[in-house]
Every structure is written in structure tokens, then in C-alpha cells.
Amino acid sequence: xxxxxxxxxxxxxxxxxxxxxxxxxxxxxxxxxxxxxxxxxxxxxxxxxxxxxxxxxxxxxxxxxxxxxxxxxxxxxxxxxxxxxxxxxxxxxxxxxxxxxxxxxxxxxxxxxxxxxxxxxxxxxxxxxxxxxxxxxxxxxxxxxxxxxxxxxxxxxxxxxxx
Numbered sequence: 798x799x800x801x802x803x804x805x806x807x808x809x810x811x812x813x814x815x816x817x818x819x820x821x822x823x824x825x826x827x828x829x830x831x832x833x834x835x836x837x838x839x840x841x842x843x844x845x846x847x848x849x850x851x852x853x854x855x856x857x858x859x860x861x862x863x864x865x866x867x868x869x870x871x872x873x874x875x876x877x878x879x880x881x882x883x884x885x886x887x888x889x890x891x892x893x894x895x896x897x898x899x900x901x902x903x904x905x906x907x908x909x910x911x912x913x914x915x916x917x918x919x920x921x922x923x924x925x926x927x928x929x930x931x932x933x934x935x936x937x938x939x940x941x942x943x944x945x946x947x948x949x950x951x952x953x954x955x956x957x958x959x960x
Contacts, residue, residue: 798867800910801837803938804828804878805903805921805930807858809847812886812899817857818842820885824900825861827881831874833866840933848927850895860905860933862941871907875917878902905930911944920944925953 806824808817815823821842829836842859865874879889879902886899906920920943924930931954934941939951946953 799835799864800867800908801938801941802863802865802874802907803905803934803941804861804863805858805901805905805924805934806861807845807856807901807929808899809854809856810886810897810899814885820900821857821859824881824885824902827884828861828863828878828902831877833869834874835864836861837864838862838937840936843929843932845929847895847897848929851893851897853897856901856929858929858933860930860937862934862938865907871904871910871912871917871919874907875904878904903930905934906941906944908941909944926957928954928957931957 806821808820812820814820839861840859842857844855845858846855847853882900882902903921904917905924910919912919925943925946931950935950935954941950
């Protein structure tokens with residue numbers, strides 16, 4: 798058995814792999830290499846202004862839709878994403894909250910999983926408020942449903958754009 802999961806990906810600093818786009822491309826290859834994970838779709842990348850944090854350059858943001866084995870633990874998957882971030886020059890904890898970074902990989906949701914009291918929180922607690930998440934996710938999985946709000950990604954995106 799499998800379930801789908803959504804991952805947000807972004808970068809606003811170059812890494813040893815190259816500029817933002819090259820860093821993201823290499824990171825996606827690394828995500829594809831995770832055991833018990835299959836990449837189903839990759840959004841186009843969009844340039845977005847940073848949300849919160851200090852003054853910094855724009856991000857390239859996108860989303861991935863993956864399929865994972867039912868037995869994949871969300872904490873394990875997030876640890877794998879953090880390992881990929883480290884491989885691309887990111888250090889946690891971040892020296893500045895919401896500061897510039899070479900790579901940002903967020904586990905946004907896993908179908909059938911709600912975690913509100915233990916990390917990683919799922920669905921991501923602010924994903925429905927962020928256009929840089931909903932725009933690319935709506936491109937690749939418009940019918941994917943937010944498990945708490947019970948609304949599709951496309952509906953959440955339209956609501957955010959029109960508010």
C-alpha cells in the first residue's frame with residue numbers, strides 16, 4: 798500500500814551545486830533516491846518574494862508530489878529531507894529564522910496523516926496561507942485535499958488569491 802505526500806522546495810542562495818535552479822534540480826534527484834519513495838510530479842519553479850524574516854533575495858519555489866510506502870514514518874521522511882538540505886549547504890538550526898537559505902524542503906502533507914501534537918506537524922500548519930506553496934502544488938495536484946480543512950489545493954489557492 799502507498800500514500801501520496803507533498804513536498805515544498807525552495808532556494809534563494811546558490812550552493813556548491815550552482816545557482817538556485819541547479820541546487821533545486823540536484824535536490825530533486827536526491828529526493829528521488831529516497832528509499833520507498835517515487836516521484837509522481839514536479840511543478841514548474843516560480844520566483845517569489847520572501848515571507849517574513851530579514852531583507853533577502855527572492856526565492857525559487859516549487860512543489861513535488863511523491864508516493865511513499867504506507868509504513869514510511871513522517872519523522873523519518875522529514876529527517877531524510879533535512880539530510881538533503883545539509884548536503885546542499887543548509888545548516889539547522891538556521892542562524893536567522895526565515896533567513897536566506899540554499900535549500901528548503903518542507904513536508905507539507907501526507908494523505909491520511911494528521912499530526913497536530915508531535916513533529917512534524919501535518920499538514921504543514923501554514924501551507925494554506927502561502928501562495929508560494931499553493932501555486933505550485935495546485936499545478937501538479939489541484940484535487941489533493943487538505944486533510945483538516947477538507948478543501949482541494951486549487952480551492953485553497955483560489956481563496957488565497959481572491960482574498
